Amino acid sequence: MLNELADRVWRNPKFQSELSVLVANRVRRSAIGTPPLSEATDEGMVVRLLQSATILAQSAKRVHREGAYRIATAAFTLHGGEFGGLHDLLYVVLSRLGNFPAMKLSHGVVEPPGTLPFPVMLEAVHRLDGNTVCIRDGLPGIALTDFQREVWDALDHGVSLGASAPTSAGKSYLLQAFIRRIWAAPRRPRVAYVVPTRALINQVSAELAESFHGDGFDDVTIITVPLSAGQEIPIDAPFVMTQERLQLILTVHPEIAFDFVIVDEAQSVGDGSRGVILTAVLEEMLRRNPRMQLFFACPNVSNPDVFGRLFALKNYRHHHSRDVTVAQNLIHLDRSDSNPLRVDVSLNRMGRKLPLGRLRLMEEVTTIRQATVRLSHMLGQGGQSLVYASGPSECQNLAAGLARLERAKAELEGAPEASEQRVQLSTFVKEGVHPQFALGDAVLAGVGFHYGAMPPPVRRAVEDAFRDGDLKFLVSTSTLLHGLNLPARSLFLNRPRRSSTTPLGAVDFWNLAGRAGRLGKEFEGDVYLIDYDQWENRPLEGEREAKIRPTLDEHIRDRELVAYISDPERKPDIKGNDPFENTFTKLFSDHRAGRLGVALDRLGVPPGAEVRTRLAEALAGAEALVTLDEGVIRANPTVSVYRQQRLYEHLVKIIDREGPERLMPIHPFNRGAYYRLADIFKICHDQIFQWRSKDRRHLRAAVFSLPWMRGDPLSRIIDANFKFEVKRTPLYTMDQAILVTLKTIETEVRFTYVRLAGCYATLLRRALLDRGYLQVAEHIVPIPLFLEMGACSDTMISFIGLGLSRISSRELTRVARRFDLGPSEAKAWIRGRDLSELGISPIIRREVNRVLGNG
Known part of the structure; x- marks a missing residue:
């Protein structure tokens, strides 16, 4: 009955006409800064639309519910203080939609206003009670959306669950709240939170730590790095790791089992070789505990049921939500062919362009980059904005352009010098990366940039500054697609690409668009599409949801x-x-x-x-x-068993001919470390990659790897790269040196060579044991751990093991002046000192406080 009534309302031409006027006026005023048209001042029209919204909100159809949400929020934004009863009608619509976080944004509270008619009041109270959950005794309940409540109930009943929902649905908030809930239980379960990138390790672990400290759990240690066989794992320590790190934990600690596992961005099971590792890791965890509960979180996928089959889960449900909790306005900015200074602005409404007006540029722009910078700067003044870039170099160039415009604007307005927060961030960036890193100057103008190869603490500092409002613009690459939670009012895109060769597809586009506006922060977000008709791809015409195809499925x-x-x-x-x-x-x-x-x-x-x-x-x-035993092969899931066998036989031959000495890794601080490391990399290149014997890439790899393992500052590694390359290529720039060094460390040193060195160490130990060198086999220097950490002193590794970044850990190690602190001693050292009196950067102190609750 309600669906039929909603259909009648939705098909009414006058309703559609008035809805277009209302939404267009909302976008005109807040998105492009032009005044609303006179039609929006008609109180009767607004009332009619809101009455329609109360009906549409009860429909089961997504398009009806989204229409109800847009009516309510647009009316409130435009006329919140003008028309009587508007607050009450907005509350009724949002409560029927089950969107209580948006209600708190509009009303400041989630409780119904006392001016509602009594029957409506009862309805609203009933909806609110049904969506409110308690995390622990003594804390106020939290009001969830309908989607969040359904997921919460399923998890609370112990079932495994796969959930697909739009980016802004609040999945991360819900999961962290649920972990806080189970942490308050008498017996804490062993929890693993699997994330696809290192950037998310830092974000998720820091947010969890803050939540635990806020709940009074100051003794919680969150494990984010692999632990050696000799390190004891706390019984109730939560793990936040990528699948590669978790695989190492499972290999080194065969006794460990988990009770509850969250797989964020779970569509990664279809991500090629990494998808195979993720599948293998989850299968092993289920073998150790068949009753383990799993939650698979995905944005915009059509078949979340796939995980039940893939992992043979008997008690499994899947939930598929397309409800809009934060709306996105798609705004076209089309430059005119006839007038280079004119920009036509229109709203994409149901696939058609609804004209909103025209803008005039101050000067002609001739390139894609100029258009992106000028239009982002012109229309991004009303709030914080994200600007999408297709790669690190473009990311840096767009940020530099925006920073120049911001500095010119500040000079015209007689604005004061950069704030203390911006100066602190700039200093931290220059000290943490390099004095000439472009980011250090850009943030002084209120512009940041963000890409995957940047050091995690620098990325985190930029994210914090953006969330705190210290940065107005943030230019970012596809790191935004991997669950990174950076809310912004506006998002600007101009011919976006997933990589240098691949245009952004429809699913990635909608995932990215969901970053404009975040639940509980805004009602809507604005997505500006610059010269959309010139894009190589047409994401608006594609499917919003992807079908997960596990890599193993495809390969079989x-x-x-x-x-x-x-x-x-x-x-x-x-x-x-x-x-x-x-x-x-x-x-x-x-x-x-x-x-x-x-x-x-x-x-x-x-x-x-x-x-x-x-x-x-x-x-x-x-x-x-293949003669290798299962334990060896399982320890190296990313290397072909044939290549493992080949490397093993090569090592045995050398041991039999010369003894083990030439094969043993040397500690990075000891003499001969570079040449031995280069020799090890050369053996791996020959036996695993099977490159030509004359190939010399092992030397370059050792040049980057050794100072990284020693804990040298990035600036020193960058300077060395620049001095070497500029001799060969006089036009080589410091900007290039910075980008090359960061990319090499992130994608080669910390990925490729961790993989190769790990395989080498496992097979060397096996060969030594097989040849009778039992004591020697127990003293292999852990090069893979040093490569992953970027450290080799006990103290620095202990600080990193506590969840601190390499930059912070290096600084704390310098101040501590000790190199032999274990994890508990390192934590005690921090707890016993006032870091503000030791000359430690405020940004490092903030990280320590976030991770350890140290004040």
């Missing part, structure tokens, strides 16, 4: 996989990449353990399918060629 059905397994001499490409490598190693382990049939069942391969027989035969052939 690829006939090339059997050919790959059957060819022991298959080489990776010139960069060392090999798409089937992880899949082969996982299936080999499953075959050896007698689990291949179960694995194929989960992937939906029919019992009598030919691929089962062909895979089993190919894996049996591989088994005949």
Whole structure:
């Protein structure tokens, strides 16, 4: 009945006409700064629309509910103080939508106003009570959206759950609140929070730490880095890690099991080789605890049910929400071909452009970059804005352009010097990265930039400054697509690309658009599409939701996989990449353990399918060629078992011929460390990547890796790169040196060479044990750990292990003047000192306080 009534309202031409006028006027005023049209002053029209909204809000159709939300919020934004009863009508609409966070934004409280009619009051109280949950005794309840409440109830009943919802649905807030809830229980479960990037490790762990400290749990240690076999793991310590780090934990600590696991950005099971690792890690965790509860969080996917099948979860539900909790306005900014100073502005409404007006540029712009900078600056003055860039170099160039305009504007207005907060951030950036890093100057003008290869504490400091309002503009790359929570009023896009060769697709576009406006912060966000008709791709015309296709699913059905397994001499490409490598190693382990049939069942391969027989035969052939035990292979899931065998046999030959000394890693602080490290990398290149014997990339890798492991400041590593390269290429710039160094450390040193060194260390130990060098095997210097941490002193590693960044840990190690502190001693050292009296940067002190609750 209600759906039919809502359909009648929605199809009414006059309703649609008045709705267009209301929304257009809302966008005109707050998004482009032009006055509303006179029609919006008609109180009767506003009342009619709001009455319609109270009906649409009760419909089951997403388009009706979104329309109700837009009517209520636009009317409130434009006329909140003009028309009597508007607050009450807004409350009725939002309560029927179950959007209580938006209600708190509009009314300051979630309780219904006393001026509501009694029957409506009862309805509102009932809805509020149904959406309110208690985290722990003594704390006030929190009011959730309908989507959040449904997820909360499912988790509270112990079921595993897959949930898909728009970016701004508040999934992260909900999950952290639920962890706080279970943390208050008499028996704390062992929790793992799996995230796709290192940037998210820092964000999620810091937010959890703040929540725990706010609840009075100051003794909680959040584990974010791999722990060695000799390190004891606290029983109730939560883990926040990528799948690669979690895999290392599972390998080194075979006894550890988890009770509750959150997989953020869970669509990553389809992310190539990393998706295979994620799948293998979750399978191993379920083997250790079959009753483990899982939550898979995804933005905009059509099949969240896939996880139940992929992991054979018996008690599994999936929830799919498309409700709008924060609306996004899509605003076209089209430069005129006939007049280079004119910009036509229109609102995308139901696929059509609704004209809003025209803007006039102060000067002609001729390039894409100039258009992005000028229009972002012109229209981003009303609040904080995100500007999307397709890569680090573009990111830096756009930020530099915006900073120049902001400085010119400040000079014209006679604005004061940069604030103390901006000066502190600039100093921290220059000390933490390099004095000539462009970010250090940009933030003084209120402009930041953000990309994946930047050091985590610098990214976090920029994010904090943006959240605190110290930065007006933030230019960012696709790091925004990986769950990074950076709320902004506006988002600007101009021919966006996912990578240098791939335009941004529809699903990524809608994920990105959800960053404009965040739940509980704004009613709406504005997404500005600059010269959309010139984009290579048309994301508005594509599907909003993606279908998850697990990489293992794809590979199993690829006939090339059997050919790959059957060819022991298959080489990776010139960069060392090999798409089937992880899949082969996982299936080999499953075959050896007698689990291949179960694995194929989960992937939906029919019992009598030919691929089962062909895979089993190919894996049996591989088994005949590989002598390594299962523990070794499981420790190196990212390296082909053939290449592991090849490296093992090479190491055994050297040990038999020369003894083990030439193969043993040397501590980074000791003499000969560089040459030994280069030799190890060369062996890995030859035996794993199978590069030409004359290849010299191992020398470059060692040049970057050794000072990184020693804990040297980034500025020293960057300067060394610049001095070397400028001799070969006189036009080489410091900007290039900074970008190259940051990218090399993040993608090569901390990924490729952690992987290679880890495989080398595992196989060296196996070879030493097999050849009778038992004591020597127990004293292999942990190069993989040093490469991952960027540190090799006990003290600095202990600080990092507490959840602090490398930059902060390096500074604290310098002040402590000790290199032998263990984790508990390091924490005690911090607890026993007033860091403000030690000359420590305010930004580092903020990080310490956030992570450890130290004041």
